[in-house]
Amino acid sequence: MTQPPGKIAHLQAWVAFEAAARAGTFASAAEELSVTPAAVSQHVRTLESYLDVRLFFRTGQGVALTPEGQKVVVGVRDGLRSIAGAVGLLQHRELRSCIRVSASPSFASRWLLPRIHRFNNLHPAISVKLDATPRVVDLDNDNVDVAIRYGRGTYAGYSAEYLFEEHVFPVGSPALISTSQRRDLVALLRMLPLIHDTTVLRDGELPGWSAWLHMHGIAGVDCSKGLFLDSGLAVQAAVDGRGLLLGRSIIVADDLAAGRLVRPVDQSLKVPQAYYLVRSPRAGEAGKIAAFRQWLLNEVALTRAACGCASNPPG
Numbered sequence: 001m002t003q004p005p006g007k008i009a010h011l012q013a014w015v016a017f018e019a020a021a022r023a024g025t026f027a028s029a030a031e032e033l034s035v036t037p038a039a040v041s042q043h044v045r046t047l048e049s050y051l052d053v054r055l056f057f058r059t060g061q062g063v064a065l066t067p068e069g070q071k072v073v074v075g076v077r078d079g080l081r082s083i084a085g086a087v088g089l090l091q092h093r094e095l096r097s098c099i100r101v102s103a104s105p106s107f108a109s110r111w112l113l114p115r116i117h118r119f120n121n122l123h124p125a126i127s128v129k130l131d132a133t134p135r136v137v138d139l140d141n142d143n144v145d146v147a148i149r150y151g152r153g154t155y156a157g158y159s160a161e162y163l164f165e166e167h168v169f170p171v172g173s174p175a176l177i178s179t180s181q182r183r184d185l186v187a188l189l190r191m192l193p194l195i196h197d198t199t200v201l202r203d204g205e206l207p208g209w210s211a212w213l214h215m216h217g218i219a220g221v222d223c224s225k226g227l228f229l230d231s232g233l234a235v236q237a238a239v240d241g242r243g244l245l246l247g248r249s250i251i252v253a254d255d256l257a258a259g260r261l262v263r264p265v266d267q268s269l270k271v272p273q274a275y276y277l278v279r280s281p282r283a284g285e286a287g288k289i290a291a292f293r294q295w296l297l298n299e300v301a302l303t304r305a306a307c308g309c310a311s312n313p314p315g
Contacts, residue, residue, distance in 0.1 A: 010050060014076050016043035017055060021073045025062030098127045099288045102139075102147040106199070106231030107275070108132035110251045111303075112148070119295045126288050139280040145289055147278045148296075155278050161293075163275040163300045164250050168207060169268035171238055171247035171261040185265045186218055193243030194226035197234045206271055209246050216267060235261075250275060253307050 008014070019029035019040070026040040033040070048055055055069035065073060103112055108130055116128060131137065137144050139158065153160045170185065176192065200208040207215070210223040227237055231251055238245035238252075239260045245252075247261065249268070255261040277296060279289065 008079075010043075010046055013043035013047050015080065016040045017047055017069075018073065018076050018080055020044065020056065020063060021065055021069065023062075024064070028062075097125055097288075098129055099292050100129045100131065100143060100145045101292070102131040102133065102137045102142075102144045104134055104148075104150060104231075105132045106235075106248075106251050107148060107150070109232045110235060110254065114254055115299050118299070119292065122295060123288075123291050126291060128292075139278070145279075146292060149276050149278050151273055151276065153274065153276050155276075158278050158280055160276040160278050163277055163296070164304065165270065165274045167249040167268040167270050168212060168246050169249070169263055170244050170265065171252055171256065171263055172244045173239055173241040174259060174262045176241045176243075177262055177264050185267070186220075188244060188264055189213070189218065189221045194221075194223065195234050195237050195243045195245040196223075196226055196228045197231050197246065197248070198228050199231050199248075206248075206273065207246075207269060212246055212269060215269060249307055250303070253303055257306060 016029060016033060016035075016039070019032050020026055023029045023032065026037040026044075030037040030040045044055060051068075053068040054066050055072070056063040057066055101112075109132065112130070116130075119126075119128065131144060136149070137147055139145070139147060148163070149155065149160070150166075153162060170189075172188075172192065177188065194209055196209060200206045208223070209221075209226075213219075213221055213223065226243060227234070229237055231248070234245055235247070235252055235255060237243065238247070239255055244264075245261075252261055256263070277293065279293075
């Protein structure tokens, strides 16, 4: 029966045929296509019946193309490549209009999300897919364009651009810390519950309350009690007046600026880690990456100016 122009009979069977011709066994073709070897064999039999020719013959190692199969496989392969290419054009168009960004949940929720609308306004054609995860992603294999990482700036195989330094210091809600109490930190620490950012449990270099108090010569405060929460929840608990938090400067920057949190004293401690924009050299300077980088650096400059952060990485 003659097929209408543009219509291909038994397309799935031709896909199975090409896979078997390339793999040399029905089993390997089946594994590639996530079907059973019997399904591949049935597809081949369907084609052989439809064409009234044999396409394969059995060998000791698997199957090989007959002369008729060799004649048709090149055209089939070229056709499938053309289909894949057409689909790829659509996929690449979507990729060009979307940037995938990885960041820790605390940085994503407390700093990046409150600002991302400004990127959307500047670049309405570029969508942002934000992967908020504490996991260190592989930019080359995890479908991520850029990452904002917290560390010392050494990431083998990637380029790292310094964004922020970080300090830690006590913060609390203004309702919890009265004006008359702000100058007596020791009294506050002994009177109010402590909120512990459990990030310090995963990062030995980030000081917790015990280390911070020891470095400032403050004794008589029980650091074993209080609320133990992840960064984002810890900040929210402090905003809600649940206790004093040893805040991380970038994570609490917006809450300080808005007056949702206050610092009872000016004492702070600089930590060795900083925030970095991390990219794979293999990603090149795609337009969407360049646009996001420039926007991010502008936002970083505003935050640095507001909180007095250094413009150079910690040395």
